[in-house]
Amino acid sequence: MSKDFEQQLREALRPVDPEEGFELRVMARIARERSRARTKVTRWVSVALAASVVFAAFLGAHQWQLRREQEGLEARKQLIEALRLTGEKLDIAYQAVNREAPEPADDGSGA
Amino acid sequence: MNTLLKQSILALCGMLSLCAGALAADGQLKLPEFGGLSDKASEVVTITLDPALLGLAARFLDPAKPEDAAVREAIAGIKGIYVRKYVFDTDFVYPQADVESVRKQLSAPGWQRLVEVRSRKEQQKVDIYLLVEQERANGLAIIASQPREFTIVNIVGSIDMKKLHELEGQFGIPKLELEQKK
């Protein structure tokens, strides 16, 4: 490989365009969604008004919930990182054991 | 012979991991503060997940996602996970005596060294210990050191090494294989 491997990888993965008319298809899909949404809006306005009163009362609890959620997600991230590091070190040990192991004999002796 | 040894180690860990029962002793190590090392290190990882935080983390694992479900299974009997990792730009900046002080704790009754790796070329040492009490595994300790980094992992509680091994390939946990085209 004459070129740097990473440069080759960049060239292999260079961005490509979707098929012609992609923008029109996206806008058509949005138009369909807006049409569906309009019929729902009127139905839900009165429900939303009533809900907003109740929502204000629960706002404090919600903020606590958000904080808890952030803590939980951070704890999850730390857990994954801890397991990743554990696996990385275990992998070194497994590889070392595998490197030292001679190929098992084919005579079925099991040694 | 060593392949058999590896299989035996896995079988032993699997057998010992089967039940969490009453703890005869805490598998938690006393980790040094490593004061002042953070300023010298190019990378620091400090993870302290006590039972409360582990429980919280577990609640945010999505049982519908296979990889999250696998993690939940792997940590089912675990009561705490403690990690300290420091990476430096020059050799032996860290006080090896501090790392050795952790190794010394592992000569206490109950701790058994499972694997010892010494690589002269990379000057790498990796030691894996299990705390075994009344035929139950109550803790795992890994101490890995190289001239420019050291990592200490201490897991308290019943760990299923087989399930941990099964996490390979997810979340960046090693052993990457290209999947076969069907």
Next chain:
Amino acid sequence: MKASDTWSADELLTRARGGESSAFATLVRRYQRTVYSIALRMLSDRHRAEDLAQEVFLQLYRAIDSIDSETHLAFWLRKVAVNRAIDRMRQESRHDSEPLTDAVAVADESTEEDPLLHRRMAELVAQLPPAARAVVVLRYQEDLDPVDIASTLDMSINTVKSHLKRSLTLLRARVQGTTIVEDIR
């Protein structure tokens, strides 16, 4: 050329938030290549990639009020595209690639020195597991650095670096292995 093509991204965002369809359409035109390419490299199928790319822009339309700058927009689009692709791959549990006829066509249109090599590399990337594939695509297609990749995928930087290191080692080995076989032929 439309007038909206000359507007800055920030201006387009302001107008799109105000309900101007032409402004939103211009944003789609500007970012379709990025979003579609991420989807294509992750899903390895033009039709599924287009479907996913459309969904990303639909989601952008719903969330446009929360996008406050061009930088935020680019980050948001990449994040949603790659995470939706990962979710879809996991749901479908089809991590292997379909025959990359589309990727082959792309490579053949190029003027690179070695289209066969590039095709092979694209095929191998398409066989990586979802998370590793996402990291490689964001690094080598989108040219993001590990810090930005970590934010986009909600991973630690160490995990990103681990994926990169191992994926490159694996890809290099597989590419070299293939080349040797082909040379012998």
